Amino acid sequence: MNDRQDLAGKRLVLGLAGGVACYKAAELLRLLVKAGARVQVVMTDAAQQFITPMTMQALSGEPVLTSQWDVREPNAMAHINLTRHADAVLVAPASADLLAQLAQGRAAELLGLVCLARPLARCALLLAPAMNREMWAHPATQRNAAQVVSDGAVLLGPSSGAQACGEIGDGRMLEPEELLEDVIAFLSPKPLAGERVLITAGPTFEAIDPVRGLTNRSSGKMGFALARAAREAGADVTLVAGPVHLPTPRGVTRIDVQSAQEMLAAVLPRAALHGIFIATAAVADWRPARLAEHKIKKGGKKQPPVFELTENADILAIVAALPEPPYCVGFAAESEHLAVHARTKLERKKLPLVVGNLGPATFGRDDNALLLVDAHGEQTLPAGGGTADKLTLARALVAEIARRRVERGGT
């Protein structure tokens, strides 16, 4: 974890309807506050059967509202006051009953009233359903969910898995970290709305025999951060990942590959369907010319084996040479002379933008510094020099790519 304030300056209303998932709402609140949001909590009567307002008050630092008849509000209009300055109302958990209330515009409880009284154009309604799988699958709930979505609400989840009742299926509330990621994405500017972005990430693994291979120290973190940042910016993102153990960013389509040949096979048919291609993968330049069918045994041999290598295709150069290539961004991981090598790659692979970084200083780390090299000159990220965490850099880079796309007459 780092102390990035992804929700600094944002104001949220966090609504809790009744459900056992209320226990996760406390952790969600903690994450929202830690990310810099100011959060006002509203709880239904049913929610208070599962968790107390005391807990939520302690975590939010604000009085928790539970009734529209609360005389503490000076103008006695909590339902109006709450959403006039809020960026969004997030209901987590949103029970089947709450969805039914919202679908009908009912306002018998403060939470329904707040959702109904919010300014539709300015204050989004995000709902994280949580209920038993039969309740979620019931035609009445599905009808209500479709209705609230057509009325402008956004559903976050539900996900699938083991439920508190012991059954397994759809209806689990998303985990607090997943909800946080979705809320941040929802509230982010959308310079890549309608854009499709294809990204390669991580190392490749070039097999020698069934148990050994050639690979490198790329962690994939920068590519995964870029996938998340592009999705936050509104793009439809496909991530072709070499062998790494990183969680897939929310809302991103992931294709796992091992070798450079597999990566090329995943990228090539998709490249022309995307407006932007970002090649962050540390693709192995060579692979063993022959793959041994069985493990190569030491056996008592005196001489170590000698491997012949053959060159891998340059995925980025192939995509950049397509008749109608996407906007191609290359990465240059170097150990010295960053600007010179990055510009050589820009020209050799005929790219509009190359992003340089010092490989040994960045592999596996959370922080990095980037040098953007294009036909006009050079630019460092972070702008003032120094280093920044990879997600912060990824967001800044995505903004730069979006700006250049607009200048070139893209979307």
Ligand code: CTP
């Ligand atoms: N790249 C690629 N396919 C390859 C090799 C590289 O798509 N077979 C991409 C990388 O994803 C990166 C860029 O090309 O965006 C530069 O990769 P790098 O390995 O730094 O450069 P090379 O072209 O391999 O040149 P060199 O090894 O001389 O540094």
